[in-house]
Amino acid sequence: AQKVTQAQTEISVVEKEDVTLDCVYETRDTTYYLFWYKQPPSGELVFLIRRNSFDEQNEISGRYSWNFQKSTSSFNFTITASQVVDSAVYFCALSEKSGTYKYIFGTGTRLKVLA
C-alpha cells in the first residue's frame, strides 16, 4: 500500500548547522511524483519541489538540496547553513498514477532552528 514516512517528528539545530529531513515512501507504481512542502508558523503550505519517478537527478536550490534514491525509496531534503527562518514543519508527499495522482502526505517534521 502507498505510504509516506517521515520518522523524524522534531529536529532542533543551531543556526548555520546543516540538517537533513528524511522521507521514505512506499508505492507499487512505476509512475509517481514526490513533493516537499513547507509550513511556517503562520500556517500556510508552501510548495518547495516536485520530482518524478523517472528523474533521479539530485537538485539544489540555494541552501536547499534534495536527494532522490529509488533504490532506498527515499527523497531526503537537506538545508545547508540553516537559518531561523527555516523553522517550520516540512511535509513530504507522494502522488501515484494508480491513485489518480492524489497526494499522500507524511506526518511532517518540525524543524526548529535556534539562534
Next chain:
Amino acid sequence: DADVTQTPRNRITKTGKRIMLECSQTKGHDRMYWYRQDPGLGLRLIYYSFDVKDINKGEISDGYSVSRQAQAKFSLSLESAIPNQTALYFCATSEKRTNQPQHFGDGTRLSIL
C-alpha cells in the same frame, strides 16, 4: 489577492451545528481538494473534485459533504459538527495535468466545543 481563498479563517462553534467552509480560486484550475490537518497526523484528504461534475470521497469523508458550485468554488460542510472535527482545514487546487503541484489556501482553523 490570494489565488486560493478560504473563508472563514477561524471559526468557533458548538456541537451539533451545521458549518460550511468555503473555498474559491482564481487560478483557473480544474482540480480542487479539501484536507484536514491534525497534530502528528499530517494532512488527510476529505474530498476531491477533478471537475464540476466529478466529486470523490477521500480518506476521511464520514461526517462531511461537499459542493462544487463552479469551477472556482468548492465548499465543505459539516452537517452536525462534533468535537473531534476540531482541526485545521485546507483547500487546495491543481491543474488537470497530473504532475503539477497542489496550491493551498491559508487554512481555516475550526474549533468545535
